[in-house]
Amino acid sequence: MSNVAGLxxxxxxxxxxxxxxxxxxxxxxxxFVLGGRFVxxxxxxxxxxxxxxxxTIFVQVxxxxxxxxxIVGGWTPPLGIALRADGPSAAMMMAAAIVxxxxxxxxxxxxxxxxxxxxxxxxxxFWILLLAVWSAMNxxxxxxxxxxxxxxxxxxxFAAVPLVSLDGRAETLQAALRYLIFxxxxxxxxxxxxxxxxxxxGTLDIAIxxxxxxxxxxxxxxGAVMTAGLLAKTALFPLHLWLPPAHAGAPAAASAxxxxxxxxxxFFLLVRLWFDVMPGVLGMAGTQILGILGAAAILxxxxxxxxxxxxxxxxxxSTVAQIGYLFLMFPLAFSATSSTLQSNSALTGGILQxxxxxxxxxxxxxxxxLMYSALGHDRISGLSGVGRLLPMTVVAFTLGGVSLIGLxxxxxxxxxWLLLGAxxxxxxxxxxxxxxxxxxxxSGYMFIVLSRAMTPAHKPLSLQATVxxxxxxxxxxxxxxxxxLGLVAFGSFDVAQISRPTTASIGLQ
Amino acid sequence: MNAAxxxxxxxxxxxxxxxxxxxxxxxPLRKILAFNxxxxxxxxxxxxxAKRGAAVGLGGDPVPQALVITAIxxxxxxxxxxxxxxLRLFEEAGEAxxxxxxxxxxxxxxx
Numbered sequence: 001m002s003n004v005a006g007l008x009x010x011x012x013x014x015x016x017x018x019x020x021x022x023x024x025x026x027x028x029x030x031x032f033v034l035g036g037r038f039v040x041x042x043x044x045x046x047x048x049x050x051x052x053x054x055x056t057i058f059v060q061v062x063x064x065x066x067x068x069x070x071i072v073g074g075w076t077p078p079l080g081i082a083l084r085a086d087g088p089s090a091a092m093m094m095a096a097a098i099v100x101x102x103x104x105x106x107x108x109x110x111x112x113x114x115x116x117x118x119x120x121x122x123x124x125x126f127w128i129l130l131l132a133v134w135s136a137m138n139x140x141x142x143x144x145x146x147x148x149x150x151x152x153x154x155x156x157x158f159a160a161v162p163l164v165s166l167d168g169r170a171e172t173l174q175a176a177l178r179y180l181i182f183x184x185x186x187x188x189x190x191x192x193x194x195x196x197x198x199x200x201x202g203t204l205d206i207a208i209x210x211x212x213x214x215x216x217x218x219x220x221x222x223g224a225v226m227t228a229g230l231l232a233k234t235a236l237f238p239l240h241l242w243l244p245p246a247h248a249g250a251p252a253a254a255s256a257x258x259x260x261x262x263x264x265x266x267f268f269l270l271v272r273l274w275f276d277v278m279p280g281v282l283g284m285a286g287t288q289i290l291g292i293l294g295a296a297a298i299l300x301x302x303x304x305x306x307x308x309x310x311x312x313x314x315x316x317x318s319t320v321a322q323i324g325y326l327f328l329m330f331p332l333a334f335s336a337t338s339s340t341l342q343s344n345s346a347l348t349g350g351i352l353q354x355x356x357x358x359x360x361x362x363x364x365x366x367x368x369x370l371m372y373s374a375l376g377h378d379r380i381s382g383l384s385g386v387g388r389l390l391p392m393t394v395v396a397f398t399l400g401g402v403s404l405i406g407l408x409x410x411x412x413x414x415x416x417w418l419l420l421g422a423x424x425x426x427x428x429x430x431x432x433x434x435x436x437x438x439x440x441x442x443s444g445y446m447f448i449v450l451s452r453a454m455t456p457a458h459k460p461l462s463l464q465a466t467v468x469x470x471x472x473x474x475x476x477x478x479x480x481x482x483x484x485l486g487l488v489a490f491g492s493f494d495v496a497q498i499s500r501p502t503t504a505s506i507g508l509q
Numbered sequence: 510m511n512a513a514x515x516x517x518x519x520x521x522x523x524x525x526x527x528x529x530x531x532x533x534x535x536x537p538l539r540k541i542l543a544f545n546x547x548x549x550x551x552x553x554x555x556x557x558x559a560k561r562g563a564a565v566g567l568g569g570d571p572v573p574q575a576l577v578i579t580a581i582x583x584x585x586x587x588x589x590x591x592x593x594x595x596l597r598l599f600e601e602a603g604e605a606x607x608x609x610x611x612x613x614x615x616x617x618x619x620x
Contacts, residue, residue: 135511154587176594177591181541181544184544184587185547264565
């Protein structure tokens, strides 16, 4: 596998990073000025522009093998603020752009502008919030100091919470409120940690902080407090309680964004914190604790998903489980000899898992939403005949599941393969066992859903609503992205290694 | 013990009181208020850090002060959003609770 070791400080100045953050904001401001008649049109025009910006950054980082940097206002850190895009940021940014474009196309049917051009609350809010999520995600991926990341995290929360309660039912309002309360407390924890770090080192810039950081009590407390806050936002077991009602209750397009992207925002921040700011502070015990929480999430989330009577809740609990895989990365990337977190194949596996879960779960929520609107319900016991009725949707759902289980050639397979390889190479077989058990449980609930969907209906199904073809195509396209992601193994898939402090040669041994 | 240490301890105590209230009160409005107490504790700690990091002749390090103003705005926005959601929930459901029993009933009735 080709691997050019990117030097961490060899960065090219690029204003594209600012564009990636600014363009959704411009769309939001224009929408407020022009009003609800134009909001859908503005969002749809911005989708390809955003995709183009993300692709530009991805191509520059991936094929140039160096990171991009932008110093805001020409003020260098520590006084000013820098934006930086390395391999993981470029890859995540690309994944976010793809998911948001697919969701945007899908949502045209559910949140279209009324025929008479009058403004409806849900559709106006949806398009604005979609753009806001995009801007906040991009800022999280390129933010290079801990306070910018705090602001980005809060912007993401404020965009995500109203997405939960778009339909305004009491049930979803309650889910949104519970989500917000978890999220704001998590943010305060993060803020306290940032204050302690500033007090100890006098800067919050990631690059400068990583040179100064020592494993003293203040730093450990700051790291622990920030991690606790971010775990609440990422919904890692046992802080996942808010997630299933929030993600299952939201409209399909909103659930897809929330489950595919929003939880990855705070996860990405955790990666930045432990891999970039203080790779030597977490220690053996810390990585094992994160791993145990991840393993518990995998087992607990999957078992609960098996027991769900409703499809959207099943998909939401499967998100709880898949988040667990992300945290197995920490014990697997830990090197006992140097006692630091290494940016090795386990990190690549973790980032790939985040990306493949984003595309797969987006596809699954979109197709679950289509089944819901076609049948008028999403009870798994009543899914008989849906396979004949909506073949494209069921295929999309299945392909998403293939990636979650980790069957080749999906992205989920490659991610789990890298993590399994790291587990065996480092002699930590218990994480490998957990991953395999998780895969079995995942195939269990996929089998339950598919066997129902494929049985012929006893009586002819009455369609509650016709489902447009392009909506099914959007879900299928996302599922295919997730399936094809595994094929990057044949090319250079070590994008997560670019411009990382340490690079190691990796490959499919 | 100088003033900065006292303020630091007060910030920690505020955070502790807020956290206790947050975890023991099931009522969402009380949770929002408790969150604001925790937030105030954090802001006070920022103030202490600004004071401790002050260069000679300056009253305080300006960076934490700039940060804390942003943080206060964010906390204010979070509180406003939470209160708005709470009011809507009260209008829709006639009661404002985070108890999910009601939604469970709805789910059970579907079968």
